Amino acid sequence: MLPEEIKPAMLGAIPSTMVTCSLAGVPNVTAISQVWYVDETHVALSFQFFSKTHRNVRENPFAEVIVRDGQNFQEWHIEIQYDHSEESGRIFDAMDVELEAIASMTGMSGIFKLRAADIYRVLSVRKSKSRG
Amino acid sequence: MIPDRLVDFVHGAVVAFIGTRDARLRPTATWAFGARVSATTDEISAFVPDIEFDQTRSNLVHNSIVAYTVSDPISTESYQFKGKLAGMRPTTEEEPAVQEILRGKLAAKLAVFPPEFVTGYTFVPSTALTFKVEQVFVQTPGPGAGRQLDLSTEL
Numbered sequence: 691m692l693p694e695e696i697k698p699a700m701l702g703a704i705p706s707t708m709v710t711c712s713l714a715g716v717p718n719v720t721a722i723s724q725v726w727y728v729d730e731t732h733v734a735l736s737f738q739f740f741s742k743t744h745r746n747v748r749e750n751p752f753a754e755v756i757v758r759d760g761q762n763f764q765e766w767h768i769e770i771q772y773d774h775s776e777e778s779g780r781i782f783d784a785m786d787v788e789l790e791a792i793a794s795m796t797g798m799s800g801i802f803k804l805r806a807a808d809i810y811r812v813l814s815v816r817k818s819k820s821r822g
Numbered sequence: 823m824i825p826d827r828l829v830d831f832v833h834g835a836v837v838a839f840i841g842t843r844d845a846r847l848r849p850t851a852t853w854a855f856g857a858r859v860s861a862t863t864d865e866i867s868a869f870v871p872d873i874e875f876d877q878t879r880s881n882l883v884h885n886s887i888v889a890y891t892v893s894d895p896i897s898t899e900s901y902q903f904k905g906k907l908a909g910m911r912p913t914t915e916e917e918p919a920v921q922e923i924l925r926g927k928l929a930a931k932l933a934v935f936p937p938e939f940v941t942g943y944t945f946v947p948s949t950a951l952t953f954k955v956e957q958v959f960v961q962t963p964g965p966g967a968g969r970q971l972d973l974s975t976e977l
Contacts, residue, residue: 705898709841709851709889717849719841719891719902720961742959742968752848756839763939769848819873820853821942 691812692730696757696766700727702792703760708735710746710753718742723792723802725757725768726785728809733770734781736789737806747772753810756818765818770810782807823973824866824955828901829859832866832892835927840870840951841889842881850877854890855945856921864955866890866903869913869921869948879949882907888953891961896931900961901971908952921945 705721712718720743726734735755737744747753751772758765776782786804793802832838838854852875854868868890870878882888886907893900913921929940958971 707839707851709839709849711841711843711847711849713847715843715847715885716887716904717841717843717889719839719851719889720967721891721893721898721900721963723963739965739967750847752846754849754851756851763942767851820871820944 692727692733692768692815696815697727698761699757699759699764699766700725700733701760702788704758706758707756708743708753710743711750712742712746713749718746722755724785724789725755726781726788726807728781731812732773732809733768733812734776734785734807734809736785736804737775737808738789738802738804747808764821766815767818768815769813771813773809773811775806775808777806781809824859824861824864824958825973826861828958829861831894831899831901832857832859835894835924835931836892837895837928838868838890838892840868840878841891842878842887843885844877844881845884850881852878853943853945854951855943855948856917856924857892858917858920865908865952866905866955867950867952869917869945870951871943871945872947872949873944875949878951879910882910882951888951890953893961895928898963900963900967902959902961903953903955903957904959905953905956908954910949910951913948913950917948917950918946921948
């Protein structure tokens with residue numbers, strides 16, 4: 691489902707945007723540092739803090755992320771559904787290394803700490819229409 | 823009342839997103855490009871490009887809950903405003919000028935990026951989405967993100 695051409699938008703060059711919704715129906719929009727390509731039907735997001743986003747996806751697993759290609763600035767909208775979390779393993783280790791790199795580039799070393807790689811199933815993906 | 827420093831922040835060189843959700847609680851985010859804040863009525867009119875507005879419009883027809891996050895793209899200082907929709911209308915003749923000013927501010931702030939990073943967005947026509955602010959949260963990335971501001975004491 692995720693096309694090959696979306697991969698450059700998942701390198702973390704430009705922060706991504708995530709929207710979640712509580713069970714009470716209140717949306718929450720925030721920037722996120724990592725959307726990791728797992729396979730063509732799954733992505734992983736970094737769980738760093740016990741945030742509103744974290745609470746929301748445990749209550750209501752549906753979310754949307756917008757990722758941006760740092761080369762051509764193409765944006766992609768990805769509808770996702772939370773599946774499970776991984777606190778060790780290949781995906782966790784790879785995300786941990788990348789998160790530290792992002793943190794060091796943004797002056798956030800020591801602030802960003804990966805607690806888990808949250809694995810989401812991809813429900814749909816489309817290019818943004820806003821770049822004419 | 824929305825403090826002056828937040829009014830100035832929203833009117834500055836910021837990027838912004840509107841979050842809404844449908845009847846099944848599936849959320850959607852879309853760009854907002856430019857905004858006007860009325861501190862006296864605690865209302866924000868965010869200008870949402872029509873080209874990406876369909877799902878957001880549909881969501882707001884069914885429920886009126888709006889989340890609006892604004893971020894400084896360099897410092898990452900961010901705030902999220904939450905409230906209830908007050909109305910939607912096409913932008914006035916003057917409001918595209920507000921959007922052009924924002925584009926200029928962002929181009930200056932993001933001069934390290936190629937110009938098309940800022941110029942490549944289609945934002946005309948747009949819809950002014952006005953909502954009454956009920957809560958404001960710090961959204962700057964880090965462990966303090968999510969802290970609600972007490973607007974009665976914030977200056």
